[in-house]
Amino acid sequence: MATGRTHRPATRSRGIPEATVARLPLYLRALTALSERSVPTVSSEELAAAAGVNSAKLRKDFSYLGSYGTRGVGYDVEYLVYQISRELGLTQDWPVVIVGIGNLGAALANYGGFASRGFRVAALIDADPAMAGKPVAGMPVQHTDELEKIIAENGVSIGVIATPAGAAQQVSERLIAAGVTSILNFAPTVLQVPEGVDVRKVDLSIELQILAFHEQRKAGDAEAAAAALLPPAARGGDAGPNAGPNRKGPDGDVPAVMPA
Numbered sequence: 001m002a003t004g005r006t007h008r009p010a011t012r013s014r015g016i017p018e019a020t021v022a023r024l025p026l027y028l029r030a031l032t033a034l035s036e037r038s039v040p041t042v043s044s045e046e047l048a049a050a051a052g053v054n055s056a057k058l059r060k061d062f063s064y065l066g067s068y069g070t071r072g073v074g075y076d077v078e079y080l081v082y083q084i085s086r087e088l089g090l091t092q093d094w095p096v097v098i099v100g101i102g103n104l105g106a107a108l109a110n111y112g113g114f115a116s117r118g119f120r121v122a123a124l125i126d127a128d129p130a131m132a133g134k135p136v137a138g139m140p141v142q143h144t145d146e147l148e149k150i151i152a153e154n155g156v157s158i159g160v161i162a163t164p165a166g167a168a169q170q171v172s173e174r175l176i177a178a179g180v181t182s183i184l185n186f187a188p189t190v191l192q193v194p195e196g197v198d199v200r201k202v203d204l205s206i207e208l209q210i211l212a213f214h215e216q217r218k219a220g221d222a223e224a225a226a227a228a229l230l231p232p233a234a235r236g237g238d239a240g241p242n243a244g245p246n247r248k249g250p251d252g253d254v255p256a257v258m259p260a
Helices: 018-036 044-051 055-064 077-087 103-109 144-154 165-177 204-228
Strands: 094-099 119-126 139-143 158-161 182-185 198-201 247-249 252-254
Touching: 018 044, 018 055, 018 077, 044 055, 094 103, 094 144, 094 165, 103 119, 119 144, 139 144, 144 165, 158 165, 165 182
Parallel strands: 094 119, 094 158, 119 139, 158 182, 182 198
Antiparallel strands: 247 252
């Protein structure tokens, strides 16, 4: 198997926009589900709906891959799975280290989707001496003193940080100094990294806060809609003939605010 240190994905060299790259995993997930059901072809509309994007955007994204489908037939599912996997670099082996084997790190180590998507967990690393040698997901946890050696021996270019926030920056610096050029950061902090190092941040608390915002807005909209169904008197307004911004006076309309 080739390793991540000797091969890099071709997406940047081919000028594929970052927004398109971010959507490729969504298409791949939908296509993989179709492949597992032995669906041979799929239309752009069907695939776009499964991926949660509009069909025009999907067709534009696929044009960067040189894939345009066949009119009246659609896209060949198996070929698209291969094509997107190749563009994402998933047709090769990507060794990954996970640093920080607390509850989150252990959950990541036990996630079965890494291997099926081209990623091999090469090592689990933690700073706690009591964790050294402890098996997690069938692998012994190794101490951070071994970090640089592990990266070199396994040709690791992707590191996953699942440490507390206070330790994340130092861990990232050690990873980068040892040769890691891509980091998936689960720690609730912003990492400062040099140019040429890619960082993807996953902050569950931020995602929950965004959902809380939408829930609050939906609740407010529901209250406003319910209030709109009430009669004017129940809303605290005047239901009489003089209600409204322009009330009737003896000489006609009276503006709500009289000029000075």
